[in-house]
Amino acid sequence: MYKAIIVEDEMFVRMGIRMSVEWEKLGVEIAGDAENGQAAWELYEKEHPDIVLTDIKMPVMTGIELIAKIRERDKRTRIVILSCLEEFSMIKEAMSLGVTDYILKLTMTQEDMVAVMDKVIGELKIYDASVSAGEYSESTTEKRLIEITHYNKTQTLQELSQAALPFDRKNMLLAVLEINHMDRLQEQFHDKYGDIVQYSLLNIFNELLEQYMKKGVVLSENERTYLILAGNAAKPVSMAEFSLDELLRAIIRTLDKYFHIRPTVAVSQMCDGLEHLHAMRLQCNEVLEYRYLYPSGSILKYTAVMQQDFGQGIREILSEIQKHSVALSRSTDFLRGLEEEILRRPTSQTCVRLFGQMAELEMKETFMSDQQRLQVMRNLQESLERSENLPDLAQNYLRYVQSLSDLSVDSVVYLSKPVSMAVEFIKRNYRQEIQLSDLSDYAQVSPNYICSLFKKEVGMNISKYVMEYRIKKAKVLLLTTNMKSYEIAVETGFANESYFSRSFKKMTGVSPSEFRRQEYEGSI
Secondary structure, three states: OEEEEEEOOOHHHHHHHHHHOOHHHHOEEEEEEEOOHHHHHHHHHHHOOOEEEEEOOOOOOOHHHHHHHHHHHOOOOEEEEEEOHHHHHHHHHHHOOOOOEEEEHHHOOHHHHHHHHHHHHHHHHHHHHHHHHOOOOOOHHHHHHHHHHHOOOHHHHHHHHOOOOOOOOOOEEEEEEEOOOHHHHHHHOOOOOOHHHHHHHHHHHHHHHHHHOOOEEEEEEOOEEEEEEEOOOOOOHHHHHHHHHHHHHHHHHHHHHHHOOOOEEEEOOOEOOHHHHHHHHHHHHHHHOOHHHOOOOOEEEHHHHHHOOOHHHHHHHHHHHHHOOOOHHHOHHHHHHHHHHHHHOOOHHHHHHHHHHHHHHHHOOOOOOHHHHHHHHHHHHHHHHOOOOHHHHHHHHHHHHHHHHHOOHHHOOOOOHHHHHHHHHHHHHOOOOOOHHHHHHHHOOOHHHHHHHHHHHHOOOHHHHHHHHHHHHHHHHHHHOOOOHHHHHHHOOOOOHHHHHHHHHHHHOOOHHHHHHHHHHHHO
């Protein structure tokens, strides 16, 4: 019999779901229901259900937040969303967290529920069969160790007190490896449930553990891997920490070489005794809250991270963005608020949300249609969510800001990667003759494709964009230097002074010398 819980803020809907089918005939027992995400999380921890049927919009804790918390702990539990049509965008977000299916509450029939439950139970049977058949199923001791990292239960500690463990109970360290974008790795290996990937990773971890530390145990839980390690009690603490550093660097190198991933690693303080494992895990969790402020592949030690002042680095990143932003140059208070909020909770979700708010401010300075704004935000959101860390996020955002400032206001769009690379090539090479073949090679697409895509996104062809960019640079030189007209022509990529003067007058209506004179007189 599989155990299920129902999460829905409307009592009559909860009752309706309970009565919608004969659950026992499906092999399902309803273990309880909850009216919000927080109550559901408490029920989940108490009942450990196989199936969760949950609404999305709820008070206290939303369904999205509940699903994310469950997936941090457990990838086996099957989740079904109870939704309305207007929540479709939220359904899409939830599905990305590993949801089996969804049911529309207002149109749900008995047949719909039975079909979804058949699908859910089928997935559970396949999952359980694959785990029981594999060598990677956890031993009882390993399960107990994972349990006491989450809950410091006296009974579990007593059970382990006499157990033969593969490490000393002195000089203990806990290292937690978190792999970003595990879903991409599963997709690469066509591994729907992640078991093949997890088995492969565990083999690598255990081999390297034997090579570098000898004593320790590797425990796996979703996107996180726990390494419980202990140095030789007869050796200095510094020796144990040195061996740990070597092990962790070897793990990062190996995963980068064979899987093209660079995990972030959190390391607790050193302690003696299993009763400290829970506190050590909390230390690692606290450290991982700051992982977005570091490059991928970093080894983050609790003491060092807790002593670090992140404010200066965040201020420098936001200051650089402000230099290139029209909207934010006038919003010092807004930037100060961003800095405080990032420092308070520097997670990827927080940073992506805040940078999205900055983007909305930036778009208010342009004349885009609602449709254009929607397309810009959709593309930008995807780019921000792919960012590995805060510096990477800032670079993606600066590319967005640059795309707004470089294009004419009536054709502003967020640039695709090929067009962005084409624009970058033009900016780097505008002083010399630009060949389409060189530009397309740099953008890694065919000449015909880049011409078509550039015109579609920028609103003008490449040659016109190059001309406008050269004239823009020429204007700057005319106003900020005493360079002669022929010198500016050479500096901005024109073949000769005559061609420069004709092109400048055609685009601005005046000659270069007249432009300089008018601007000078206007400033007096």
